[in-house]
Amino acid sequence: MDSAQLVDRIRDFAQEQLSPPRVAHVARVALLTVDLCVRFDVDADSGLLAAWGHDLAREWSHEALLSTAVKDGQPISPLEREHPVLLHGRVGALILSDRFSVSDEEVLDAVRHHTLGHRRLGTLGKVLYVADYFEPGRGFLGAATRRVIAGDDLDQMVLAAIDDVRRRGLELAEPTQQLETELQRRVTD
Numbered sequence: 001m002d003s004a005q006l007v008d009r010i011r012d013f014a015q016e017q018l019s020p021p022r023v024a025h026v027a028r029v030a031l032l033t034v035d036l037c038v039r040f041d042v043d044a045d046s047g048l049l050a051a052w053g054h055d056l057a058r059e060w061s062h063e064a065l066l067s068t069a070v071k072d073g074q075p076i077s078p079l080e081r082e083h084p085v086l087l088h089g090r091v092g093a094l095i096l097s098d099r100f101s102v103s104d105e106e107v108l109d110a111v112r113h114h115t116l117g118h119r120r121l122g123t124l125g126k127v128l129y130v131a132d133y134f135e136p137g138r139g140f141l142g143a144a145t146r147r148v149i150a151g152d153d154l155d156q157m158v159l160a161a162i163d164d165v166r167r168r169g170l171e172l173a174e175p176t177q178q179l180e181t182e183l184q185r186r187v188t189d
């Protein structure tokens, strides 16, 4: 199966698994992901796989997320136990690898970490993080923040998304803080 066929299968599965508004969100994320992949020299097929796969488990029950996530061998953090919805990235990555035999670690990592980020987020991971945050259906984005995605610096886009989380009065989770520190260090180096 070539990668276009694989993307088709994952898109069909997403449409079965998710409510129509969520499918519309994922479709907008996929469009923005491809745009960013072209601009930042990332394989667009990998981007489409990650985008169509990122929210596959977003509508699962807390119980199902908690019992499935442990299959990746990582412990459940106290934050994940308190907010099991945070596990949908980890479970999405498991679905991609188990059901669709996706083995590209960049794709799996991007899906795994799309909600909170990660200190060692790769380029595709940053692209998906940014696309998920800035897709045009996000009602919480101000005009100034939206303009950031027209820029040419992917790290600045990630930092702007994290800044926006803070502006909205939300507490930054530890992996997000670590990602921010890592990127700020690079900017000032």
Ligand SMILES: [Fe+2]
Binding pocket: 054, 055, 058, 088, 114, 115
């Ligand atoms: Fe998500």
Ligand SMILES: [Fe+2]
Binding pocket: 025, 029, 054, 055, 132
């Ligand atoms: Fe999403």
